[in-house]
Amino acid sequence: MELRRIGNSDLNAPILSMGAWAIGGGTWWGENDDDISIKAIHKSLEYGVNWIDTAPVYGFGHSEEVVGKALKDRRNKAILSTKCGLQWYNKNGSKHFSKDGYHVYRDLSPKGIRRDLEYSLKRLNTDYIDVYYTHWQSVEPGFTPIEETMNELMKMKKEGKIRAIGASNVSLNNLKEYIQYGQLDVIQEKYSILDRRIEKELLPFCESNNITLQTYSPIEQGLLTGKIKAGYQVKPGEVRENKTWWLPENQKLAVDMLSKWKDLTEKYNCTLGNLVIQWTASQSTSINVLCGARKLDHVEENVKAADIQLEATDIQRMTNDANEAIAKSQK
Ligand SMILES: NC(=O)c1ccc[n+]([C@@H]2O[C@H](COP(=O)([O-])OP(=O)(O)OC[C@H]3O[C@@H](n4cnc5c(N)ncnc54)[C@H](OP(=O)(O)O)[C@@H]3O)[C@@H](O)[C@H]2O)c1
Secondary structure (H helix, E strand, O other): OOEEEOOOOOOEEEOEEEEOOHHHOHHHHOOOOHHHHHHHHHHHHHOOOOEEEOOOOOOOOHHHHHHHHHHOOOHHHOEEEEEEOEEOOOOOOEEEEEEOOEEEEEOOOHHHHHHHHHHHHHHHOOOOEEEEEEOOOOOOOOOOOHHHHHHHHHHHHHOOOEEEEEEEOOOHHHHHHHHHHOOOOEEEEEOEOOEOHHHOOHHHHHHHHOOEEEEEOOOHHHHHHOOOOOOOOOOOOOOOOOOHHHOHHHHHHHHHHHHOOHHHHHHHOOOHHHHHHHHHHHOOOOEEEEEEOOOHHHHHHHHHHHHOOOOHHHHHHHHHHHHHHHHHHOO
């Protein structure tokens, strides 16, 4: 599988990576069989999709624990990313959300992220993290300047506890500030064929500054696999609740868009999800496509996207169809 260097770090990652949010379960995703999650991670590593992404808040520690179990005897085979700055241990920082009885605060203070790192290392059963992200950026009233956060992250890197620094859910100004105070190798942002906000500023900036852009929710949490029929009833509290493309009127637009690509699935001998994942990877050599999976058949299916070479005219056709769906959704 094609490898792309993560920013200016010494890490090389395949163009696809595996997200372990759903592995955390809880009301966002529903309960899981952890043994199946572990098998899915192992399968992903076997296929060479070895960048595994998690975060403390995914299942409030559970995703990290399961990833830790999966990597116990094969830690050196994985590029492991986790995150800091969303915490539920005290009220430091600024309130972000409440879920499953936990009250989560954005806290990127040096003390806060140091504690987060130590907890993550324990749950993940490892003594280093390959890519360490700030999960959501600091805001008032519990604001920490990026300079202070970055100084602490650079210290962690010097100590060998983290190998590369990343930031997630950033603005262009955040990004400019990060690179002023240290080496930022990657950002993690929402991007799909139906959600293209990063194309305007963040992606061009990453391209010019050799920063990898790892895209999350590229298949709109399963909607763009073509397996969802319009009219799917989102359960209260589930992760898809209130997500733009899961609103009933938009689901139909997405499903109609996908239905136009049957000939492409035949031409490339692949699934609709594969087309969408490869479209995402094709947008820039700075992109790494982070796809969530907790089931073996999803891992097996998604990996096939890496081998497809979409022709430029087909990429353009998909872009045009998506633009049409986006325009209709905004009417
Ligand atoms: N930095 C951030 O703020 C942030 C935010 C969101 C996500 N992330 C990261 O990005 C990763 C990916 O994003 P995401 O999980 O939100 O969205 P996603 O990758 O678009 O969707 C993942 C979900 O789609 C379904 N799916 C995957 N492959 C499928 C297939 N072949 N056929 C049918 N359904 C399939 C699965 O749902 P079921 O398991 O329910 O079937 C899976 O959990 C996360 O795991 C997490 O690591 C980061």
